[in-house]
Amino acid sequence: MTLSTFFQHILTGISLGGAYALIAIGYTMVYGILRLINFAHGDIFMMAGYFMIFSMASLPWQIAIPMVCILTIILGVVIERVAYKPLRTAPRMSIMISAIAVSYLLQNLATYLFTALPRAYPEIPFLKKIFQFGTVSASLVTFITPVLTILLVIALMFLINHTKIGIAIRGVSKDFETAQLMGIRINKVISVTFVIGSFLAAIGSILYFTDRMSVTPFSGTLPGLKCFVAAVLGGIGSIPGAVVGGFVIGISETLLVALGYSTFSDAFTFALLIVILLFRPTGLFGEKNIDKV
Amino acid sequence: MAKNNLLSIEDLCVSYGGIKAVKGISLVVSEGDIVTLIGANGAGKSTILRTISGLVKPERGKITYNGEDITGAQTTTLVEKGITLVPEGRRVFPNLTVLENLKIGAYLRKDNLEEDIQRIYKLFPRLEERSWQLAGTLSGGEQQMLAVGRALMSRPKLIMMDEPSLGLAPIIVNEIMNIIKTINKEGVTILLVEQNANLALRIAHGGYVCETGNITMEGTGMELLNDETVKAAYLGKAKKK
Numbered sequence: 001m002t003l004s005t006f007f008q009h010i011l012t013g014i015s016l017g018g019a020y021a022l023i024a025i026g027y028t029m030v031y032g033i034l035r036l037i038n039f040a041h042g043d044i045f046m047m048a049g050y051f052m053i054f055s056m057a058s059l060p061w062q063i064a065i066p067m068v069c070i071l072t073i074i075l076g077v078v079i080e081r082v083a084y085k086p087l088r089t090a091p092r093m094s095i096m097i098s099a100i101a102v103s104y105l106l107q108n109l110a111t112y113l114f115t116a117l118p119r120a121y122p123e124i125p126f127l128k129k130i131f132q133f134g135t136v137s138a139s140l141v142t143f144i145t146p147v148l149t150i151l152l153v154i155a156l157m158f159l160i161n162h163t164k165i166g167i168a169i170r171g172v173s174k175d176f177e178t179a180q181l182m183g184i185r186i187n188k189v190i191s192v193t194f195v196i197g198s199f200l201a202a203i204g205s206i207l208y209f210t211d212r213m214s215v216t217p218f219s220g221t222l223p224g225l226k227c228f229v230a231a232v233l234g235g236i237g238s239i240p241g242a243v244v245g246g247f248v249i250g251i252s253e254t255l256l257v258a259l260g261y262s263t264f265s266d267a268f269t270f271a272l273l274i275v276i277l278l279f280r281p282t283g284l285f286g287e288k289n290i291d292k293v
Numbered sequence: 294m295a296k297n298n299l300l301s302i303e304d305l306c307v308s309y310g311g312i313k314a315v316k317g318i319s320l321v322v323s324e325g326d327i328v329t330l331i332g333a334n335g336a337g338k339s340t341i342l343r344t345i346s347g348l349v350k351p352e353r354g355k356i357t358y359n360g361e362d363i364t365g366a367q368t369t370t371l372v373e374k375g376i377t378l379v380p381e382g383r384r385v386f387p388n389l390t391v392l393e394n395l396k397i398g399a400y401l402r403k404d405n406l407e408e409d410i411q412r413i414y415k416l417f418p419r420l421e422e423r424s425w426q427l428a429g430t431l432s433g434g435e436q437q438m439l440a441v442g443r444a445l446m447s448r449p450k451l452i453m454m455d456e457p458s459l460g461l462a463p464i465i466v467n468e469i470m471n472i473i474k475t476i477n478k479e480g481v482t483i484l485l486v487e488q489n490a491n492l493a494l495r496i497a498h499g500g501y502v503c504e505t506g507n508i509t510m511e512g513t514g515m516e517l518l519n520d521e522t523v524k525a526a527y528l529g530k531a532k533k534k
Contacts, residue, residue, distance in 0.1 A: 164400070171386045171397050177348060178384040183372035183401040183447065 001258065004135035009258040010251065015142040015211070017250025018149035022204035023227035024234070024242035025156070026197030032237040033173045033193050035092060039099040040079055042224015043106035044198055048072040048205035049121065049215035050114055056122035064122075069202045076198030077191050085187065110217035118214035127210050145207045146247075152200065153243050160239065165192060173237075222266065226253075229273045235286025244284060296323035298357075299451055299482050300345070300376075305354035307337075307344050314340040316506035317354070322451070322484050322499075327477050329485040329493040329514070331527055332503035338486040339381055341503070342453045345484075346378040347371050358451070373401055375450035379457060383440040387429025391420055394428050394439055398446030406446070413442040416472060434465035441472060445481075452476065453484040458492065470496055490527035494518045502527070 001009075023045055030038040051071045055064035083102045087095040127141040160166040172179045172189045180186060208223065209215055230249045234241025249269055256265040276283060300322040307315040315337040322328045330338050343349045345356055347368035356364045363371060385394050395413060399406050414421035417438040423431065428439055437457055444452055454473070458466040466489065474496055477483050487493035494500050497514035502523060510523065517523050 164396075167389065167393050167397050168400065170388055170393075174386050174388050175384060178380060178386070179397075180348065180368045181346060181372070181378050181380060182397050182443075183369045184397075185369055 005258070007136050008138070009254050011136060011138055011142060013251035013254030014247065015138075015145040015207075015250070016254055017247035018145035019204045019208040019246075020223070020227050020230050020250045021149050021243040021246025022152065022200040022207070023223065024230040024246045025153070025239055026201050027228050027231040028234070028236055028239060028242040029193045029197050031231070033169065033190055034084065034095070036084065036095050036099060037228065037236075038197075039096070039224075040083075040102035040106060041197065041201065042220035042222075042227070043103050043110075044072060044076055044079070044220070045201045045205045045208075045224060046110065046215065046217065046220025047075055047106060048202040049209045049219060050110060050119070051202075052206060052209065053119050053122060053215060056124075061122075061124045065206065068206065069199055072202035072205070073195050073198045076194045076201070080191060080194045085190075107217050107221070114217065116217055118216045121209040121213050121215055124210065139211070141207060141210045148203070148207070149243070149246075152203065153239070156196065156200075156239060159196075165189070169193060226266075226269050229269050232273060233276055233283055235283030238283070238285040241283055241285035296325060298322070299324040299359060300484070301357045302341075302345070303355045303357075305341065305344065305356065306352045307340050307349055308352050309340075314506055315344070315351075318503070318506070318508045320501050320508060320511070322482060324450075324482055325477075325480065326498040327473065327483045327485060327496055329487055329497040329500045330503055331487055331490040331493055331500060331517075333488070333527075335505070336503040337506040338503050339455050342378055342455050342484070342486055345371075345453060346376060348378075369401070372447055372449075375448070377444045377447050377449040377452055379440050379444045379452065379454040381455035381459065383433070383436045385428040385431070385436045385439045385443065387427065389428055390425055391428055391431070391439060392424040394443050395420075395446050398443035399448075401447065409446055409448070413445060416445075416475065417442055434461050434468070437461060437465070437469055438472070441469070441476075445476065449481060451482045451484065453486070455486045456488060457485070458487060458489045466492065490523070491518075494523075 023041065026041050027038060030036055048068055051068045052064065055067045059067065079102055083098045084095055087098055127139065127144070129140045130137055131140055131143060160169060168179070168184050168189050169192065171182065172184060172186055176186055226249055227246065230245035231242045233248060234243065234245030253265045253269060256262065256268055298321050303319050304317045305315055305319070306313065306317050318341065330341065332338050340349060344351050347366055350365050354364065355362060358374065358376060363374070386397065389397065395410055396406060399409065419435055420439060420442055423435065428436065431439060441457070457469050461469065470492055473483060473485065485493055485497065494514045494517050500512060500514050500517045501508050502510040502517065510517065510520070512520070
């Protein structure tokens with residue numbers, strides 16, 4: 001492999017990693033606050049793909065993109081209200097089963113409504129424009145994805161660390177009852193985390209599918225699982241962890257494909273999950289539980 | 294002197310899945326007083342506080358605050374109305390800094406907090422020194438101070454405290470009791486639940502003795518301190534033969 005093809009693959013990997021990172025944040029934030037692995041998150045991402053197809057059918061992209069974000073946010077918040085909120089005091093296993101059910105529901109709903117045939121993902125002309133840097137060339141979306149990811153993460157970290165709602169999110173994630181005693185409306189804060197997670201999934205979906213050109217009802221399953229692994233790798237509950245995990249998985253997957261091991265690229269991701277769970281279950285940046293007696 | 298009743302409870306019953314924790318108690322807290330609720334483990338004291346603050350829904354009974362029926366109201370609404378609970382075991386947010394813990398205490402307020410933060414720092418100079426530290430790294434006494442400071446940030450009219458002396462060194466306990474007196478002098482009404490009956494009764498204007506979900510005795514702090522049964526049961530002094 002020449003140096004320039006190597007850089008080419010690294011660039012593709014970073015771009016894929018950026019999209020993964022945005023989706024992984026949704027997993028990690030919901031886990032942080034509800035201790036729930038939201039198995040429906042990958043399917044929310046898939047639905048965002050369909051939203052884009054139908055929005056772009058009649059609207060210019062400048063309107064279609066915000067529209068997709070809004071629809072995805074509504075979907076995420078409605079799922080939380082209908083499927084998770086009634087189970088707030090139920091054992092954690094029940095709410096996780098509910099999440100799996102929502103995941104299948106969305107997949108089957110999409111199959112029923114849009115058929116299982118792949119649908120062409122609309123092209124946003126300027127995102128597909130090819131750019132050339134020396135010997136490395138790629139479409140604009142490949143360059144934009146990591147930059148946009150980093151900017152969104154910086155904005156999110158600011159929100160979490162320096163705003164009132166951010167303090168509330170951190171408080172609620174630690175102690176529901178005491179947060180209530182502060183006057184915080186728990187359900188509102190939980191909705192906010194679903195708004196953020198779904199918004200990032202919508203952006204991730206646009207960046208991811210623009211490079212892949214088609215959507216099926218099952219397009220969300222594998223990326224969803226991989227992003228879950230990314231979140232676990234980074235330490236579930238940690239936002240910087242999810243970002244690092246997303247990039248690590250995106251880059252290693254792309255490099256494995258480039259080296260000719262494409263058959264194993266998915267297996268690698270899940271083997272990684274097993275290794276992390278065996279040797280470092282709290283992930284790279286996971287919270288260590290220090291219980292003060 | 295005739296004082297206004299800030300909080301009154303009539304015939305309150307609370308159950309946890311069939312087990313009756315509170316069996317029809319009534320009590321009154323006058324505005325500006327320190328009222329204490331003493332009793333052994335499992336007497337239902339904490340349940341009473343949790344019910345007042347809306348965390349637990351009562352089965353029967355009526356809670357009136359400032360002349361208004363607040364039975365079964367939402368916790369958020371009650372905080373807005375000026376009722377706040379310092380929970381048992383302090384429950385500061387360990388992953389937030391000291392300053393953030395104070396700010397989260399004022400979550401419902403939209404005005405400037407600077408003056409209040411300075412006031413808390415004056416009350417607890419130790420918190421100012423440690424304002425950037427994560428609350429989880431504070432000592433037990435400091436966490437208790439933070440929990441009280443955090444409660445004050447909502448500018449409450451009524452603070453309920455659940456076992457503020459729990460697990461603290463005697464010297465710290467004294468400090469906390471002095472703070473409670475100071476806060477009270479500034480006009481905040483206090484409902485104090487304590488197992489350390491001796492200390493609580495000393496600073497309280499009025500007290501209630503709680504036993505297995507019932508109120509068995511009531512009186513001023515001094516009356517209860519000098520009562521023979523209270524002495525025998527809660528103050529560790531033998532009855533005179």
